[in-house]
Amino acid sequence: MELQRYIKHSQKRVNTALAKLLPNPNKEPRELYKAMRYSVLNGGKRIRSALVYATGDALGANPKVLDRVSAAIEMIHAFSLIHDDLPALDNDDLRRGKPSCHKAYGEATAILAGDALHTLAFEVLTDISPKLLPPAMTLRMIHLFADAIGPTGLAGGQALDIAMVNEKVTIKALATTYKLKTGNFITTSILMGALAARCQRKSVLDNLKKFGDAIGLAFQIHDDIIGVETDTQTLGKPQGSDVSRNKPTYPSLLGLDAAKKIEKNTFNQAIRYLTKTRMDYEQLAAIAAYVIERDY
Numbered sequence: 233m234e235l236q237r238y239i240k241h242s243q244k245r246v247n248t249a250l251a252k253l254l255p256n257p258n259k260e261p262r263e264l265y266k267a268m269r270y271s272v273l274n275g276g277k278r279i280r281s282a283l284v285y286a287t288g289d290a291l292g293a294n295p296k297v298l299d300r301v302s303a304a305i306e307m308i309h310a311f312s313l314i315h316d317d318l319p320a321l322d323n324d325d326l327r328r329g330k331p332s333c334h335k336a337y338g339e340a341t342a343i344l345a346g347d348a349l350h351t352l353a354f355e356v357l358t359d360i361s362p363k364l365l366p367p368a369m370t371l372r373m374i375h376l377f378a379d380a381i382g383p384t385g386l387a388g389g390q391a392l393d394i395a396m397v398n399e400k401v402t403i404k405a406l407a408t409t410y411k412l413k414t415g416n417f418i419t420t421s422i423l424m425g426a427l428a429a430r431c432q433r434k435s436v437l438d439n440l441k442k443f444g445d446a447i448g449l450a451f452q453i454h455d456d457i458i459g460v461e462t463d464t465q466t467l468g469k470p471q472g473s474d475v476s477r478n479k480p481t482y483p484s485l486l487g488l489d490a491a492k493k494i495e496k497n498t499f500n501q502a503i504r505y506l507t508k509t510r511m512d513y514e515q516l517a518a519i520a521a522y523v524i525e526r527d528y
């Protein structure tokens with residue numbers, strides 16, 4: 233299937249699953265449930281879900297399992313964005329072109345909406361039917377998932393990110409921060425898609441991991457580049473916000489041209505690992521290309 237259609241199709245799959253799995257906003261506590269739905273269902277490119285579906289579909293996973301995996305991943309992603317936008321962290325008023333969660337619902341509700349999405353994501357995974365996936369495989373997925381969110385994942389990466397503001401850092405330290413803050417969660421989305429298909433082949437899993445790590449880094453370098461080059465309206469968040477916060481980025485440390493060169497080399501490396509999996513990787517390769525071509 234052509235990429236744009238595949239991405240639209242995956243967005244529809246995950247949005248349908250999310251709409252069912254998120255709590256009913258007509259029940260109490262309404263404000264909390266509305267804030268959760270607002271933050272998860274307010275757009276988003278759904279790149280991580282597309283990676284789950286592309287990997288799982290290629291390896292023959294049950295579509296219902298993939299829906300739960302994708303939904304759990306988008307819940308955690310939305311949770312991290314809600315907390316990232318809070319005044320104590322990045323203090324952003326705009327997310328996906330709309331008021332950020334705390335601007336729309338207040339800080340207390342935004343904190344709780346993030347917390348509730350965090351736990352709901354785990355519940356969604358533990359509820360995968362043992363008829364569809366052996367519990368040992370589900371447990372393996374949940375372990376990977378937790379690992380990508382906690383101290384050696386999103387939370388740890390965010391701590392490093394905060395500590396870097398106004399500091400002189402090396403490109404190596406920045407790459408480590410990006411791996412924790414962004415890369416691990418992208419790699420995990422791909423590996424969960426493979427585990428959802430009961431894939432146990434070490435060479436496939438190892439090369440998918442290397443592909444994910446490379447494409448995760450390319451994703452974040454591209455985020456730095458479009459943060460400088462794309463206007464606020466297209467970005468859905470303020471252009472140049474990293475510069476105004478004095479946050480180190482690939483372009484600020486190396487210059488735009490060098491950042492673009494590294495991004496391209498990292499993408500090429502990612503594709504080399506992908507070809508080594510010997511799976512049907514056409515959609516994954518197309519999504520990887522989109523990751524470094526998107527303008528928001």
Ligand code: GRG
Pocket residue numbers: 275276277278279280309311312313315316321328381382386387390413414452455528
């Ligand atoms: C996870 C325990 C825990 C705490 C939260 C706030 C935080 C710690 C982590 C934030 C990490 C963060 C915001 C990383 C940025 C990742 C990133 C590049 C987000 C943008 O992703 P896109 O472009 O966004 O896929 P859309 O809107 O398309 O979904």
